[in-house]
Amino acid sequence: MTMKALHKINIVALAITLLLYFTVYLGMCAQVLLGVIQLVIASIISLYYSDRLSQKLKKNIKIYWILVGTSLVMAYIFWTYFKYNDFLIVTLFVIPMLIACYFAYLTYKITQYLITSSK
Numbered sequence: 085m086t087m088k089a090l091h092k093i094n095i096v097a098l099a100i101t102l103l104l105y106f107t108v109y110l111g112m113c114a115q116v117l118l119g120v121i122q123l124v125i126a127s128i129i130s131l132y133y134s135d136r137l138s139q140k141l142k143k144n145i146k147i148y149w150i151l152v153g154t155s156l157v158m159a160y161i162f163w164t165y166f167k168y169n170d171f172l173i174v175t176l177f178v179i180p181m182l183i184a185c186y187f188a189y190l191t192y193k194i195t196q197y198l199i200t201s202s203k
Contacts, residue, residue, distance in 0.1 A: 087195045094188055095188055097118050100118075102181075115184075130149075137194065145190070158179070159176050163175075
């Protein structure tokens, strides 16, 4: 699958999730699917595209993985020990959506880099 196709899938999944957030509940459900989609895309990028990326983009992918790992740990901690806390909403929904938006930007930058470097 081309990077351009992966980026389009990512953008469509992000847009659908954001639109579904108008209903709140469906947006929360869609966010779980978005997370899975983005983790699969990030894995594909890490496994198949990393050798063609610049050092800066490789660093950005590493930052993405660190953000995801940190977010998951934070969500687990707040879910386990601080239920019904305002931080739970932030760690389960706000922070992951910010990371999702960062990843959308990152897939755009990777796509643009691969297009310009292949010319």
